[in-house]
Amino acid sequence: MITLNINKKTYNIDADPETPLLWVLRDHVGLVGTKFGCGVAQCGACVVHLDGEAVRSCVTRINRAVGKKVVTIEGLSEKNDHPLQKAWLELDVSQCGYCQAGQIMSAAVLLKENKNPTDQDINDAMAGNICRCGTYLRIRDAIHLASELQKKGNAGL
Amino acid sequence: MEKTNTNFNRRAFLKASAIAGGGLMLHFSALAKFGLAERGIDNAAEWHELTGYIKITPDNAIKIICPNPEFGQNVMTSLPMMVAEELDVDWKKVVVEMGPHDNTKLGPQFTGGSNSMRMYWKPLRQAGAAARNMLMQAAAQSWAVPIEEITTKAGEIYHEKSGKKGVYGDFATKASAIPVPKDVKVKDVKTFNVVRHSQKNVEGAKIVSGKPLFGLDYKHEGMLIAMPVHPPAFGMKLKSFDASQALKMPGIKDVFTIKLFEDGFELGGFDTRTFNVILAVVGKTTWEVMQARRKLIVEWEPAGDTKDTMQGHGGKREVIVPGELESTEKQMEKMREYAAKPAQVLRKDGDPETAFKNAAQVIERTYNAPFLAHNCMEPMNFFAHVTDDKALLVGPLQAPGWTEPTLSKVLKLSPDKIEIQMTRMGGGFGRRAYGHYLVEAALISKQAKAPVKLIYSREDDATYGIYRPMYTATYRAALDANKNLIAFHVKGGGIPENAVHQNRFPAGAIDNYLAEGWEIASNITIGAFRAPRSNFAAAAEQSFLDELAEAMGKDPIDFRLELLKRAKENPVGKNNEYDADRYAGVIKLVKEKSGWNGPEQKQFHRGVAAYFCHNSYAAHVVDMTTKDGQPYVERVFSAIDCGIVINPDAATNMVQGAVVDGIGNSLYGGLTHKDGVVVQNNFHSYRIIRMHEAPKKVEVHFVQNDIDPTGLGEPPFPPVFGAVANALYKSTGKRYYQQPFSSPQPEIPNV
Numbered sequence: 001m002i003t004l005n006i007n008k009k010t011y012n013i014d015a016d017p018e019t020p021l022l023w024v025l026r027d028h029v030g031l032v033g034t035k036f037g038c039g040v041a042q043c044g045a046c047v048v049h050l051d052g053e054a055v056r057s058c059v060t061r062i063n064r065a066v067g068k069k070v071v072t073i074e075g076l077s078e079k080n081d082h083p084l085q086k087a088w089l090e091l092d093v094s095q096c097g098y099c100q101a102g103q104i105m106s107a108a109v110l111l112k113e114n115k116n117p118t119d120q121d122i123n124d125a126m127a128g129n130i131c132r133c134g135t136y137l138r139i140r141d142a143i144h145l146a147s148e149l150q151k152k153g154n155a156g157l
Numbered sequence: 158m159e160k161t162n163t164n165f166n167r168r169a170f171l172k173a174s175a176i177a178g179g180g181l182m183l184h185f186s187a188l189a190k191f192g193l194a195e196r197g198i199d200n201a202a203e204w205h206e207l208t209g210y211i212k213i214t215p216d217n218a219i220k221i222i223c224p225n226p227e228f229g230q231n232v233m234t235s236l237p238m239m240v241a242e243e244l245d246v247d248w249k250k251v252v253v254e255m256g257p258h259d260n261t262k263l264g265p266q267f268t269g270g271s272n273s274m275r276m277y278w279k280p281l282r283q284a285g286a287a288a289r290n291m292l293m294q295a296a297a298q299s300w301a302v303p304i305e306e307i308t309t310k311a312g313e314i315y316h317e318k319s320g321k322k323g324v325y326g327d328f329a330t331k332a333s334a335i336p337v338p339k340d341v342k343v344k345d346v347k348t349f350n351v352v353r354h355s356q357k358n359v360e361g362a363k364i365v366s367g368k369p370l371f372g373l374d375y376k377h378e379g380m381l382i383a384m385p386v387h388p389p390a391f392g393m394k395l396k397s398f399d400a401s402q403a404l405k406m407p408g409i410k411d412v413f414t415i416k417l418f419e420d421g422f423e424l425g426g427f428d429t430r431t432f433n434v435i436l437a438v439v440g441k442t443t444w445e446v447m448q449a450r451r452k453l454i455v456e457w458e459p460a461g462d463t464k465d466t467m468q469g470h471g472g473k474r475e476v477i478v479p480g481e482l483e484s485t486e487k488q489m490e491k492m493r494e495y496a497a498k499p500a501q502v503l504r505k506d507g508d509p510e511t512a513f514k515n516a517a518q519v520i521e522r523t524y525n526a527p528f529l530a531h532n533c534m535e536p537m538n539f540f541a542h543v544t545d546d547k548a549l550l551v552g553p554l555q556a557p558g559w560t561e562p563t564l565s566k567v568l569k570l571s572p573d574k575i576e577i578q579m580t581r582m583g584g585g586f587g588r589r590a591y592g593h594y595l596v597e598a599a600l601i602s603k604q605a606k607a608p609v610k611l612i613y614s615r616e617d618d619a620t621y622g623i624y625r626p627m628y629t630a631t632y633r634a635a636l637d638a639n640k641n642l643i644a645f646h647v648k649g650g651g652i653p654e655n656a657v658h659q660n661r662f663p664a665g666a667i668d669n670y671l672a673e674g675w676e677i678a679s680n681i682t683i684g685a686f687r688a689p690r691s692n693f694a695a696a697a698e699q700s701f702l703d704e705l706a707e708a709m710g711k712d713p714i715d716f717r718l719e720l721l722k723r724a725k726e727n728p729v730g731k732n733n734e735y736d737a738d739r740y741a742g743v744i745k746l747v748k749e750k751s752g753w754n755g756p757e758q759k760q761f762h763r764g765v766a767a768y769f770c771h772n773s774y775a776a777h778v779v780d781m782t783t784k785d786g787q788p789y790v791e792r793v794f795s796a797i798d799c800g801i802v803i804n805p806d807a808a809t810n811m812v813q814g815a816v817v818d819g820i821g822n823s824l825y826g827g828l829t830h831k832d833g834v835v836v837q838n839n840f841h842s843y844r845i846i847r848m849h850e851a852p853k854k855v856e857v858h859f860v861q862n863d864i865d866p867t868g869l870g871e872p873p874f875p876p877v878f879g880a881v882a883n884a885l886y887k888s889t890g891k892r893y894y895q896q897p898f899s900s901p902q903p904e905i906p907n908v
Contacts, residue, residue, distance in 0.1 A: 015442075015444075016407070016444075019444045020444065023442060023443050023444040026373075026443070027382075027442040027443055027444070028442070030376070031367070032367070032369050032373070032374040032376075033366070033367015033368070034367070035371075035373070035534070035535070035583070036373060036443075036536070036612075037534050037535075037536075037615065037840075038615040038839055038840050039614060039615055039616075039839075040615070040839055040840070040841060042839060042840035042841050043534070043840050045534060072367065073365075073366065073367035074366065074367045080362065080365065080366040084365075085365040085366065088361070088364075088365045089357065089361050089362060089365060092355075092357050092358055092361060092806055092807065092810065093810075094229075094358055094360075094361060094364045094365070095229035095230070095231070095810060095811065095814055096228055096229030096533075096534065096535075096581070096582060096583050096584045096585075097229065097360065097364035097370065097581065097583070098371060098533075098534040098535045098583030098584060099534050099583075100364050100365060101364075101365075101367045104365060119853065122848065123848050123849035124849070126847075126848040126849075127847050127848055127849050128847075129847075129848065130534065130840060130845050130847060131534075132532055132533060132534045132584050132586075132818075132845065133229050133584065133814045133818070134813065134814035134815070134816070134817025134818045134821070134846070134851070135810065135813075135814055135817075136817060136846075136847075136848045136851035137813055137817070137851060137852065137853075137854070137855060138810065138813070139848070140848070140851075
């Protein structure tokens with residue numbers, strides 16, 4: 001039995017300690033917002049936060065998450081009102097939507113560390129997240145908008 | 158997919174009924190033979206259990222069911238918008254739900270061929286208008302006033318003279334007893350207040366909060382997970398397997414083979430499957446199944462030539478699938494060999510042979526493109542629960558109506574015993590029009606006697622695909638001594654089909670014209686990929702026209718407009734597919750918006766291209782710079798004519814996405830084979846465009862007109878390839894003939 005803290009809740013997981021966090025989230029815990037895209041840390045659809053760091057859950061063994069705080073898209077905000085979530089809706093970023101949770105989770109770490117990212121900062125931070133529908137321009141704009149919202153204490157929209 | 162018949166059946170009809178507990182439910186039918194006829198299905202069944210299309214309850218809840226599967230083109234928003242417009246309700250209060258698969262009640266339900274808006278435009282507006290009329294009739298009866306004095310506004314009904322008013326819900330139950338009126342007048346498109354106004358994605362909030370929406374997210378009580386094990390190479394088949402070690406692994410329930418189709422099964426056009434016999438590993442969780450797959454000991458052997466039986470209009474026919482273990486170099490060699498042979502004449506105008514013989518100058522260029530994999534972000538998957546007397550299937554697919562008859566035959570269950578539910582799709586691009594993975598999931602569930610979700614790994618998805626074919630085309634142009642274009646010749650081929658659209662531009666604009674095609678049989682499975690064939694044809698043709706314009710000393714935009722003027726005023730030949738005015742319209746619009754030949758011409762390396770496909774017109778100007786020593790598409794101007802734009806901001810998003818997709822695939826996309834093995838099996842080797850490679854700006858302009866809407870998912874995609882190639886020429890001084898353009902280019906002298 002492995003104990004994990006996910007989105008501020010404690011879960012006792014009966015799984016091989018080598019199991020990737022992605023599959024524990026999806027198959028054991030039932031949090032399916034974190035997506036399976038490639039399984040080899042190439043596409044970013046599975047990004048979650050581990051003690052505030054963006055990690056690719058498809059290659060993160062659960063034993064690495066023991067004693068740490070796991071945050072998934074479902075736990076990013078209390079009322080789905082993180083500045084990024086608001087900005088994503090305001091600019092209607094999504095097309096198929098499959099990669100967007102991973103994009104938002106990667107962007108959330110960027111915005112925490114860099115309150116006012118430039119296009120270049122965004123390009124660098126988001127290069128690991130593939131969007132096959134090609135919504136990159138709107139993702140970039142939404143990160144800028146979220147940065148503005150964040151500066152205003154998440155007021156507006 | 159372009160072959161789909163899209164003529165709307167005029168015998169469309171609507172049917173109303175009451176909802177248990179009161180209220181109005183209106184659904185529509187028709188389309189009995191729409192799009193399905195070629196599969197030989199007679200869908201003109203009697204009505205039985207009623208599902209809803211529009212539902213209005215007494216407490217004034219308004220629900221609109223979306224008929225077509227959603228794969229990111231935003232139909233779940235745009236189709237219900239059409240209903241809401243005519244129904245005259247407050248869009249913000251409408252609840253949208255994805256409909257179940259039911260072609261009788263909900264129409265063709267096919268997402269593909271850029272057809273959704275076009276196929277549902279009339280029936281959905283009519284459904285909304287009829288429902289509104291019935292509610293008005295019910296109010297007129299209740300208030301004992303003439304219907305002519307009744308008005309509606311945003312879900313409310315008024316009788317101004319008496320000052321009476323109510324909401325739709327008040328009259329819904331009464332309306333359900335009123336016969337559905339025929340041919341209710343729909344609104345003038347100039348008066349729209351929902352359609353032609355930007356409305357946000359109805360599932361946006363669910364997407365950004367990680368709600369279960371996709372096939373992979375679906376859960377069912379007692380559900381097991383299955384993963385496939387398929388031959389490692391095209392041309393191979395299963396010889397034997399030993400599952401003893403795999404079966405000892407934790408969580409593993411079973412390992413077995415399934416055979417998709419029995420010998421002699423008549424395959425329809427969308428029954429394409431990569432391998433007919435595969436292994437399935439079934440277990441409790443995905444990771445356990447992934448681990449057990451590694452413990453399987455499997456022997457494969459060359460399949461040799463095999464035989465498939467295909468359905469056809471003139472009866473079934475047998476097709477030999479060659480057993481060769483193909484490699485890309487040999488494929489290229491074979492294409493060069495076939496290109497030199499005589500080919501099938503697809504169209505001939507005038508006397509091209511004599512014109513070429515008498516030409517002062519002949520320009521000949523050959524263009525090549527590789528296989529492409531769809532790489533939907535959500536790998537192929539489907540849930541199935543098959544028992545002796547029924548089947549439930551849930552997951553992502555584009556054309557449930559094309560897979561159900563196949564399931565019916567394979568499972569020996571009548572179609573009414575098969576329920577298919579469509580989840581949101583994590584991308585489609587044509588890939589999910591091929592329902593073999595439903596057949597696989599169903600057979601696995603049947604054998605395992607359990608509800609099962611079949612999941613492909615990314616590697617399975619990449620190496621077990623239904624790919625965009627490998628294409629080539631040689632273009633020739635004859636110029637006279639005054640550099641006038643006197644003849645044009647295209648000869649195209651591919652593995653296993655060619656991409657020649659013989660009746661498209663510049664056919665119709667040149668007196669002497671010849672189009673020829675040839676094909677090479679292959680065991681590599683191919684199918685629709687965003688704008689099938691057009692995605693290559695546009696790249697090659699639009700690059701060639703650019704080179705031709707230069708040779709003739711003309712501006713590439715002026716040259717195209719001259720040809721279109723000719724096609725408009727004095728068209729050559731018959732069956733020209735395009736409208737020369739609308740084609741010229743997008744070129745003129747992009748010329749104006751990009752400031753073509755203005756000061757910015759010097760600031761950027763500019764390439765232009767245009768194309769017509771799927772009933773819509775698109776033109777792009779690509780502005781290229783150099784970033785980190787590499788060509789970088791910094792800006793794009795797009796001009797589109799798809800008739801009435803239903804949802805402007807979402808349409809803009811889709812064009813921007815198509816532009817990014819086109820830049821990515823033209824520069825980096827490509828799939829190669831080595832002895833039948835797909836070399837690029839995941840995103841480390843199959844390069845997909847990423848954030849830093851996406852343009853800073855894609856400015857989208859729509860031609861404003863009141864023409865009935867046509868498609869948008871595909872048309873903006875093909876010309877991107879040509880515009881990128883033409884911009885690369887300006888940037889590097891070299892012409893680009895081999896896709897992807899980032900790969901080494903053949904040495905061909907400039908004009």
